[in-house]
Amino acid sequence: IELLVVIAILGVLMGLLGPKVFDLLSGSKGTKTQAIFRSWVTQIYQYKEHYKYYPPFLLEGEEGEPMLLSNEENHDFFLAALKGRKWDVNAQTWTSLDGDLLDQNRKAREFHSFSEDEFGDDGYLADAWGGKHIRVLVDHDGDGLIELSSKAVDEIKEALTSDYESDEIEEASEKFKVIRDKVGIYVLEDPSGDSDSGNVFSWDIKKYFNQ
Numbered sequence: 001i002e003l004l005v006v007i008a009i010l011g012v013l014m015g016l017l018g019p020k021v022f023d024l025l026s027g028s029k030g031t032k033t034q035a036i037f038r039s040w041v042t043q044i045y046q047y048k049e050h051y052k053y054y055p056p057f058l059l060e061g062e063e064g065e066p067m068l069l070s071n072e073e074n075h076d077f078f079l080a081a082l083k084g085r086k087w088d089v090n091a092q093t094w095t096s097l098d099g100d101l102l103d104q105n106r107k108a109r110e111f112h113s114f115s116e117d118e119f120g121d122d123g124y125l126a127d128a129w130g131g132k133h134i135r136v137l138v139d140h141d142g143d144g145l146i147e148l149s150s151k152a153v154d155e156i157k158e159a160l161t162s163d164y165e166s167d168e169i170e171e172a173s174e175k176f177k178v179i180r181d182k183v184g185i186y187v188l189e190d191p192s193g194d195s196d197s198g199n200v201f202s203w204d205i206k207k208y209f210n211q
Contacts, residue, residue: 029128030198036118036127037134037185037202043082043112044138044183050111054138054183055081055104064149066135066186069125078125078136080104082112089123127187131197139182146179153177159188159199164209172208179203 048054057077058067069075079087080101085094085108097108120126125134137146148156153173160169186201 030200032117033127033129033187033198033200034202037187037200040082040112040136040185041181041183041202046111047081047105048182050109057081057104058136058138059140062149063140064137064147064152066137066152066184069134069136070132074136075124076101077104079114082110083114084108084110087123092119092123127197127200129196129198131187131190131195133190133195133197134185134187137179137184144180144182146181146184148177148179155188156186156199162189163199168209175208176205 044054044058053059055077057074061067067074067078069078076087077100079085080097081104083094084097084105086097086101087093088095097105102108114125118125120130120132124132126132127134135152137148139146153176156176157169157173164172181203184201184203187197187199189199190197
């Protein structure tokens with residue numbers, strides 16, 4: 001009987017503490033992911049300072065339309081630009097740049113030393129949850145701002161429904177549709193459930209919900 005009582009008490013405690021523990025773990029992963037993203041932003045700025053332009057692949061397409069690092073070519077270009085080396089996913093080793101990768105970092109200079117924490121189990125860059133749908137944007141026209149495409153805004157609005165009320169999101173979207181930074185990196189909660197990723201932004205998007 002005493003054992004049953006103990007089990008019952010533990011069950012109640014887990015019911016009470018479980019969600020809080022999950023929130024703490026989720027928050028920790030979000031903080032870790034944001035720190036990594038902000039580190040990448042800093043290194044992209046250093047790249048720009050050195051070469052006087054952003055990595056060429058980030059300037060393809062329209063400003064405000066994010067480059068997805070889950071795309072294998074973008075992934076390789078991103079690593080080449082910041083590491084100055086080619087990443088062999090299968091062997092999980094670095095080799096010398098060649099071919100189109102050299103166009104992203106012609107001096108093969110290292111701006112960022114990637115650690116194991118920045119990769120998922122499969123050898124690809126990932127957030128702290130293991131999600132690979134990382135988005136990168138840069139300021140194309142040099143005005144110090146990035147105006148998100150309508151598609152990007154809609155994706156962010158949909159993802160934020162787990163954090164805010166719809167009317168709050170709609171009001172804030174008029175402000176967060178323009179990123180007041182020259183570089184932005186973010187990952188979104190996946191509505192399909194394919195990834196456990198949370199909503200994490202290299203810039204402070206929360207300030208638009210506290211006004």
